[in-house]
Amino acid sequence: MKGELKIPNHVAIIMDGNGRWAKARGKNRSFGHLEGSKSLEKIALYAMSRGVKILSVFAFSTDNFKRSESEVNYLMDLFINMFTKKMNKIIANDIKVVFSGRKENLRLDVLDAMNIIVDKTKNNQSGILNICLNYGGQEEIVDAVNNIVKLVKENKLSVDDIDKNTFYKYLYQNLGPIDLLIRTSGEYRISNFMMYQSSYSEFYFTDVLFPDFNEEEFDKAIISFNNRDRRYGNAK
Ligand code: FPP
Numbered sequence: 001m002k003g004e005l006k007i008p009n010h011v012a013i014i015m016d017g018n019g020r021w022a023k024a025r026g027k028n029r030s031f032g033h034l035e036g037s038k039s040l041e042k043i044a045l046y047a048m049s050r051g052v053k054i055l056s057v058f059a060f061s062t063d064n065f066k067r068s069e070s071e072v073n074y075l076m077d078l079f080i081n082m083f084t085k086k087m088n089k090i091i092a093n094d095i096k097v098v099f100s101g102r103k104e105n106l107r108l109d110v111l112d113a114m115n116i117i118v119d120k121t122k123n124n125q126s127g128i129l130n131i132c133l134n135y136g137g138q139e140e141i142v143d144a145v146n147n148i149v150k151l152v153k154e155n156k157l158s159v160d161d162i163d164k165n166t167f168y169k170y171l172y173q174n175l176g177p178i179d180l181l182i183r184t185s186g187e188y189r190i191s192n193f194m195m196y197q198s199s200y201s202e203f204y205f206t207d208v209l210f211p212d213f214n215e216e217e218f219d220k221a222i223i224s225f226n227n228r229d230r231r232y233g234n235a236k
Pocket residue numbers: 015016017018019020021033036037040058059060061064078079082083131185210
C-alpha cells in the first residue's frame with residue numbers, strides 16, 4: 001500500500017462469523033472462537049503497525065449470555081487463557097489492554113485474568129486494545145448517565161459541564177470517536193456495539209468470516225476508508 005494513505009486513529013471491529021466458519025469445516029463453534037482469537041491477536045498487531053492508535057473489539061455482548069452454557073463457558077475459558085498465557089506479542093509490542101463492559105455477571109476467574117493483562121500492559125504507550133466484554137452500547141450510555149447523575153447529586157459535577165464531547169469521559173473508557181467500524185461475516189447491523197462512539201464512523205462490511213479476516217482484508221478496509229468523503233454534516 002502507498003504511504004500517503006490516511007490511517008484511521010480509532011478502528012472498531014465486530015468480530016462475527018466464528019460459528020459459521022467452524023461449521024463450514026465440520027467443527028464445533030468453539031473451534032471457530034479459538035481461530036477467531038488468533039485472528040484478533042494478528043489483526044491487533046497489524047493495525048497498530050499500520051499506525052492505528054486504538055482498536056476496539058466486540059468480544060462478548062451482554063446478550064451473548066443467552067448462548068448455551070457450554071459455549072459461554074468455552075469463551076470465558078478462552079478469554080482467561082488469552083489474558084494470562086497468550087498475548088505475549090501484544091505485551092511486547094507496547095500495546096495497552098483495557099476493557100469496556102459491566103463487571104457484574106462475570107466469573108471471578110475471568111475478572112482476575114482481565115486484571116492481570118490490564119496490569120501487565122498498563123504502562124504501554126504505542127496503542128490501545130479496548131476489549132468489549134460483557135458489553136452493550138445502550139448499557140454503556142445508561143451507566144454513563146447514572147454515573148453523571150450520581151456526581152451531580154454529590155455536587156462533584158455541574159450539569160452545565162456535560163456536552164457531547166465531555167460525555168466521553170463517563171463512558172467505560174474515554175477513547176473518543178470511532179473513525180472506522182468493521183463488521184465481518186456479511187451482517188449489516190450494529191448489534192448494540194459502541195453507538196455513542198460511532199455517530200460519525202465510516203462503516204465497512206465484509207462477507208469474510210472473522211477467523212479469515214487477515215492483514216490483506218484489513219488493508220481492504222483501510223483503502224475503502226480512504227475513498228470516503230467525511231463531511232460531518234457539512235455541505236460540499
Ligand atoms: C461472534 O461470532 C463472535 C463472538 C460472539 C465471540 C468473539 C470472540 C473472539 C473472536 C475471541 C476473542 C478473544 C479474545 C481474547 C477477546 P459468532 O459466534 O456469532 O459466529 P456465527 O454468527 O457464525 O455463529
